[in-house]
Amino acid sequence: MEYIVETKHLTKSFGKEKAVSNLEMKIPKGEIYGFLGPNGAGKTTTIRMLLGLMRPTSGSVQLFGKDMKNNRIEILKNVGSLVENPSYYPHLTAKENLEASRKILNVPKKRIDEVLQQVRLHGVANKKVKGYSLGMKQRLGIAAAMLHQPELLILDEPTNGLDPSGIIEMRQLIQSLPKEYGMTVLISSHLLSEIDQMATRVGVVSKGKMIFQDSIETMRKFAQASIQVKVNDNEAAWRSLLANGQKADLGEESVTLQAEDDEQVAASIRYLVQQGFSIYRVQEEKRSLENIFLEMTKEEQAG
Amino acid sequence: MILSLVKADFLKIKRKGMWLLCLIGPFGVVALQMVNYGVRKDYLFDQMDDRWLYYILNINTFTPLAIVLGIVILTSFMASIEDETNAWKQLVALPVSKRAVYLSKFTVVSCIVFLSSVLLFLFMLGYGLTLGLGADIPYLRIIEYSFLPFFAALPVLGLQLWVASVSKNQAIPVTLGAVGVILAYSAPLLPDWVIWKWPALSNDWDHSYINALLGIGFGLVLYVLGMIDFKRRDVK
Amino acid sequence: MFSVINSEWYKLRKSKVLFLLLIAPLIGLFIGIANSSIEIEGINAWHGKLVMMNFTYAILFLPLISGVLASVICRYEHQEGGWKQLLALPVTRGKVFLSKYLLLILLMLVMQLMYLVSIYLVGMIEGITDPFPMDIVWKSIFGGWVATLPLIALQLWVSIAFKSFAAPFAINVIFTLPTILVINSERFGPYYPWGQPFLMMNIGGSTEDVFFVPWDQILMVVGGSFLLFFIGGYLYFLKKAI
Structure with a gap:
């Protein structure tokens, strides 16, 4: 398989502390790769190394099959990025900010208007960025990252500071990139829900280590939601389900179905109704990312 | 690549007052002599037979100080434009070498200071x-005292740009600048190897071009050292 | 009020400001040792040293470094929105401004005292055996400090107004450099605020008064510029949109 991003034994230490340790990241072409992890897990440090901003203590970074160490400039011609908080020159307008990058990237001037249109900043293009809201600055950062139509777009927490409608727009924009331009996107976040709605592949990092890396479908199995049913007599319902050969757990105030798909849920509910139970509530409870992390790190330690 | 970086850097210094400083520096240096000669012209005329030379030397008491402080301010401005929102990371993530990024900053500051020297020449003349200093206008000497201080100050430029671009805290290069100007002011007391003495154009050999040549040579050395250090460091 | 100053000091302690204060005596040592003073029979050898050391120190270094200190004390507020966090605490803006100012002048006093130590050290190194003229030195050190009070107020003002270090420093330089020329003038020198640190540290003046310059000059030039800069900065800070 052709990997756009491939790291081998990537490690970065600050003094004694290992911020990133033996990380092996693999991103195939055309994917939207969700890079998940709690704050301080090493996401941003990894991204800085992917961009050649930091030198790895050991290990290597390969983008487009080329080694970052010796081909940095050539590689970066095809990479757009937004790292952590957006960087900009507050005393310049949005247009001037993009012009400062455009001169270096050497792309046609009309790209500035195009990307401003894409992130919907064309109305305020001639205002100084000083007066922008955080969301507008964030969108300007994304515009700058897309200026040269890169093959790989690296976005570190891109929905930071955006309002709900801005987040939806951003999501739609990012989702359209692989289809329309064949771009590969790496997007980091500490929110599973955000990654869940966009990504096609997921990498989970914790304490500098990659603890999970696979397709989103596999990830979803880990994050499988459980169905909780509240009935007039929880214990009787539970016994009844078990007697019928269906898996369930008895909680304090509800019965939890261990169903693997929607059909099984439907079957269990149908059965309970037929048995004459009064069903008050059927609710889905998603496991939090924190729980999934805990589970994954547990497995990591056990393995 | 370097040319587009320089163009981008010139765009970034818009509205920062750096062009104004470029004008104020040489204007201020000559304006101080306007006040000086305005108040006590006759007294100053009596000081030396060669009135042009005395006038040029009077101007040159301020040129080294202005040039050293100007360099401190400009280099600190250059760094703080990138520091403000940590735009270094965005700049270095572009397809440019860090060496070229550093060279571009050096070039822009040099251009501004050089332009100041041109203005100094025009204002001084x-x-x-x-x-009415006399009919023999010593053009060569005016050129000497307008442009040689710039070349002699290149090591200070190299050092200040280095410290300003690698310091997170601009108090460090600015304090170094305040110490530097004390050294430039104390030039007559210092041995010839102190770089802050060079813009004053005095030395034991009595040839001002030596300071300029030393400045170009040692400025190049400090520029390369600063560039290597800048390249070596991780961008936060 | 005290708690605000205390908090200011706490924040400042964590930055490298103490290192900055050390620069003053180092500069003092440098000027003192680099200059060989002329010895005149019958005159206390300390006087020659003082005249020469105070000259460079007070004309350029003192005004410039006071501006750097003022910028340092505002630096961490400009970063990552420190001002808004500070002013969202139950303190008045006036108290914040006053605390920063008081802390600054305290630091300047410490710096002056360290410079005093460097004068003494220079004398020791050069083996001056004459009695140390404490009455004169004290006047000079304290007078130099009083003369920087208005300059610090102005620098605090511009440091609050500008985020960068370079801009307040540029303004400082523009006013400080002409001092070299202005103090030569008997007509204009006494009225130039940036010339006052030199005039008040220069031991040549009259020894009858508390300071080396007449009281009316101190009140009018130092006092007047202090009121102007302090009130200006104070009002600016009260109205500044954070």
């Missing part, structure tokens, strides 16, 4: 002509 212009005001001198109105004073």
